[in-house]
Amino acid sequence: MASEKPLVLITGGSGYLGQFLVQALAKANFQVDLVSGEGLQQCINELAPLVGVINTAAMSSPGACEKDSDTAREEEAGNPVNVYGKTKLEAEQVIQERWPNHVILRSSIIYGPQSPTPVARPLFLQFVARQLAEGTPTSFFNDEFRNPVFVDDIVRVVLKLLEPGTALSGRVYNMGGPERLSRVDMAVKVAEAWGYSPNAIISAPSSSVNRGVASPADISMTSQKLEQELDLTLTTFSDALAEIG
Numbered sequence: 001m002a003s004e005k006p007l008v009l010i011t012g013g014s015g016y017l018g019q020f021l022v023q024a025l026a027k028a029n030f031q032v033d034l035v036s037g038e039g040l041q042q043c044i045n046e047l048a049p050l051v052g053v054i055n056t057a058a059m060s061s062p063g064a065c066e067k068d069s070d071t072a073r074e075e076e077a078g079n080p081v082n083v084y085g086k087t088k089l090e091a092e093q094v095i096q097e098r099w100p101n102h103v104i105l106r107s108s109i110i111y112g113p114q115s116p117t118p119v120a121r122p123l124f125l126q127f128v129a130r131q132l133a134e135g136t137p138t139s140f141f142n143d144e145f146r147n148p149v150f151v152d153d154i155v156r157v158v159l160k161l162l163e164p165g166t167a168l169s170g171r172v173y174n175m176g177g178p179e180r181l182s183r184v185d186m187a188v189k190v191a192e193a194w195g196y197s198p199n200a201i202i203s204a205p206s207s208s209v210n211r212g213v214a215s216p217a218d219i220s221m222t223s224q225k226l227e228q229e230l231d232l233t234l235t236t237f238s239d240a241l242a243e244i245g
């Protein structure tokens with residue numbers, strides 16, 4: 001790590017978002033279990049004095065949280081519809097009560113290039129591209145709305161929050177891209193941007209699949225507050241697709 005970069009602890013460094021943050025800020029790796037606490041004290045001792053902690057670690061699969069709600073739990077007004085969302089809200093409350101100097105980013109679906117080390121779970125963008133490239137007819141939901149956010153934008157936001165002059169503690173920000181899109185919308189934009197035929201895209205309601213876990217129909221969000229207070233512009237889905245290539 002270059003000496004001018006702040007010393008921060010990134011949890012979830014092996015995950016999708018964590019890998020990009022590690023790339024931007026990395027110095028050393030530690031094995032820590034955040035449920036049992038194993039390895040955490042040694043990690044903090046060796047990294048002291050820390051400027052901050054970037055917590056990206058999570059049971060990030062809503063289905064897994066639903067099946068193992070006790071483990072999921074061990075990690076602004078919200079209206080969570082499943083265990084994943086409830087534990088996210090609980091974690092926010094713990095952070096707000098215990099660490100006044102915090103910023104919480106409420107992320108929408110994160111997309112971007114394949115991570116340096118592929119993660120075990122499927123990535124939506126790469127899944128779409130593969131299905132379209134193969135011409136495999138695939139159903140995409142037309143009635144669930146999200147604001148997909150480019151992983152590079154999250155890294156940009158985090159780096160900006162770490163700048164010495166940035167004094168934005170105690171904030172909760174929406175961290176979603178500028179467009180409200182359904183999965184069908186996203187798939188169509190991928191086809192347009194990367195030159196695939198859209199013929200394999202089947203528009204379907206979310207009720208056509210039993211995922212075993214409730215999923216909110218519309219968690220579209222505006223991230224204007226974040227853009228204004230950090231003085232940056234978040235990338236549109238199409239611009240990001242052009243960049244990812």
Ligand SMILES: NC(=O)c1ccc[n+]([C@@H]2O[C@H](COP(=O)([O-])OP(=O)(O)OC[C@H]3O[C@@H](n4cnc5c(N)ncnc54)[C@H](OP(=O)(O)O)[C@@H]3O)[C@@H](O)[C@H]2O)c1
Pocket residue numbers: 011012013014015016017018032033034035036055056057058059060061107108109110111119
């Ligand atoms: N990806 C999205 O579209 C999306 C959307 C909204 C919110 N988010 C949130 O954004 C954050 C980052 O997401 P992501 O996509 O990068 O998730 P991810 O790829 O699933 O990575 C999760 C990370 O958490 C670590 N982890 C899980 N349990 C742990 C434990 N008990 N102790 C230590 N580490 C543990 C995992 O480590 P191992 O690999 O060792 O298990 C992994 O590094 C998460 O909080 C997620 O809920 C993601």
